[in-house]
Amino acid sequence: MPTAGVTDLKDGDFLLDVRENDEWQAGHAEGALHIPTSEFVARYGELTEALPQDGRVHVICRSGGRSAQVTMYLVQQGIDAVNIDGGMQSWAAAGRPVITDDGRPGHVL
Template sequence: MSFAPMPSIDVTALPADGFLLDVRESDEWQAGHAPAATHIAMSEITARHAEVPTDSRVHVICKAGGRSAQVTQFLIDQGVDAVNVDGGMLAWQACGHPMVSENGTAAGVL
């Protein structure tokens, strides 16, 4: 039995106007996230997946790529065009992409 590889994208190849779904927990989100990202924690995705757009590609991100890979597969199973962001927010931060925090402190990855 063979499985299709997980669709993924390098953080440097993300389209500027793409839909970015951050699936980290609330404390991670509050510490630092991409300015235009939408937050739905992995633990809430089954209940809230109707909030994810179905008319455009969804780029799923977490801290390093493990949780987002699971959510990407779940979304694909729901018929969503989803792709995992390789390296997650650690790669995002390493590339110097902008980040904002929700708690007024300097943004960073937990």
């Protein structure tokens, strides 16, 4: 499975957060698109509308399990997607900002 580390991400990379709503509300990466795994198939069109023309989709969850499933699905659909190793736990551990919807500091559930 295609995998990337948090340190491989650059500003402006397309990030898809597949955690559930309570996890997202506690804290997320700024600019990420949020489509929970439990709603992913029904909301797939939102992703295809937001896809970057020539970029890759970096898929993230809490620790990497759910995002791995979504990454495999996207790859099967012909989308250039990678799973973020260690998920939001690694994101926060690397010192990357975690914010709430109103821009305040958040945390990873």
